[in-house]
Amino acid sequence: xxxxxxxxxxxxxxxxxxxxxxxxxxxxxxxxxxxxxxxxxxxxxxxxxxxxxxxxxxxxxxxxxxxxxxxxxxxxxxxxxxxxxxxxxxxxxxxxxxxxxxxxxxxxxxxxxxxxxxxxxxxxxxxxxxxxxx
Amino acid sequence: xxxxxxxxxxxxxxxxxxxxxxxxxxxxxxxxxxxxxxxxxxxxxxxxxxxxxxxxxxxxxxxxxxxxxxxxxxxxxxxxxxxxxxxxxxxxxxxxxxxxxxxxxxxxxxxxxxxxxxxxxxxxxxxxxxxxxx
DNA sequence: ATCATAATTTATAATGATTCTAATATAGTG
DNA sequence: CACTATATTAGAATCATTATAAATTATGAT
Numbered sequence: 057x058x059x060x061x062x063x064x065x066x067x068x069x070x071x072x073x074x075x076x077x078x079x080x081x082x083x084x085x086x087x088x089x090x091x092x093x094x095x096x097x098x099x100x101x102x103x104x105x106x107x108x109x110x111x112x113x114x115x116x117x118x119x120x121x122x123x124x125x126x127x128x129x130x131x132x133x134x135x136x137x138x139x140x141x142x143x144x145x146x147x148x149x150x151x152x153x154x155x156x157x158x159x160x161x162x163x164x165x166x167x168x169x170x171x172x173x174x175x176x177x178x179x180x181x182x183x184x185x186x187x188x189x190x
Numbered sequence: 191x192x193x194x195x196x197x198x199x200x201x202x203x204x205x206x207x208x209x210x211x212x213x214x215x216x217x218x219x220x221x222x223x224x225x226x227x228x229x230x231x232x233x234x235x236x237x238x239x240x241x242x243x244x245x246x247x248x249x250x251x252x253x254x255x256x257x258x259x260x261x262x263x264x265x266x267x268x269x270x271x272x273x274x275x276x277x278x279x280x281x282x283x284x285x286x287x288x289x290x291x292x293x294x295x296x297x298x299x300x301x302x303x304x305x306x307x308x309x310x311x312x313x314x315x316x317x318x319x320x321x322x323x324x
Numbered sequence: 325a326t327c328a329t330a331a332t333t334t335a336t337a338a339t340g341a342t343t344c345t346a347a348t349a350t351a352g353t354g
Numbered sequence: 355c356a357c358t359a360t361a362t363t364a365g366a367a368t369c370a371t372t373a374t375a376a377a378t379t380a381t382g383a384t
Contacts, residue, residue: 073361074351075350075351075362077361096341097340097341107362110342110343110365114361129317135341147304158302158304162303163300163301164298168292169298170292172290175281176320178284180316181317181319184302184311184313184315185311185312186306186309187310187312188308188309189310206331207380208380210379211333230371241333241334244333244336244371245332269370269371
């Protein structure tokens with residue numbers, strides 16, 4: 057069971073043609089229990105089928121625009137993406153250079169007391185940098 | 191008054207030789223009232239003296255290691271630095287692509303309820319994305 | 325001040341991620 | 355099937371950043 061028809065429908069209903077490359081990427085990303093943090097090169101590496109780099113970029117960006125992926129900011133040369141698009145935060149393990157989810161309900165309420173005229177808050181993201189405890 | 195001798199001393203006391211390039215960069219960064227958010231190319235642009243790009247990179251990284259600058263993470267292709275090294279957070283204006291300081295005391299206390307074995311928290315950073323309110 | 329040495333600067337090349345381009349292939353529609 | 359819009363592709367282009375190796379400069383000792 058690889059959910060091919062489900063992905064096909066999902067793609068179609070978002071106005072994206074269900075090509076074999078997109079379905080393959082869907083399988084890699086969404087046929088897993090846990091949320092997946094990855095960079096483009098990670099994705100390239102785990103893919104057995106040959107999909108061009110440009111297609112991987114295009115697809116991941118399309119999925120991000122559709123809200124199926126979330127882009128994550130850390131100071132690193134690579135951009136990371138997350139299959140968990142819910143409101144949540146991250147630990148960044150500086151030793152392992154790995155992201156770990158931090159659920160919104162594992163963080164106390166955040167109050168932003170400063171406001172800026174003519175601006176509205178789009179999102180509030182927390183990054184907790186962690187290191188080995190020694 | 192350009193604080194040249196103060197910068198010279200500061201550099202020397204951190205084990206960095208006070209070269210004319212480093213002193214020029216000190217002036218650009220620290221002779222200002224407000225904190226300064228910049229990218230390497232911003233710095234290159236405001237410098238009237240010709241300093242090679244490699245030296246700008248080297249110097250900014252040296253200053254960051256010494257704690258005179260702080261590196262900031264946002265999802266963008268450039269790395270930003272901040273002359274305000276105190277514990278604080280940022281707004282990122284998605285329309286203007288500009289960073290704005292958000293003081294720690296303008297944010298309610300943040301409680302991280304999840305712990306990870308063998309790890310300690312190094313820092314907690316908040317990024318508040320804002321857009322035009324319309 | 326001069327010398328020797330280690331640190332620094334520099335121009336340039338190399339790298340790596342990402343985007344662009346233009347040709348080819350494919351999906352959806354009639 | 356045929357047409358057209360959309361996708362995929364390989365490869366080139368771009369941009370930020372890092373590495374290299376030679377020339378320059380700061381510093382401490384003489």
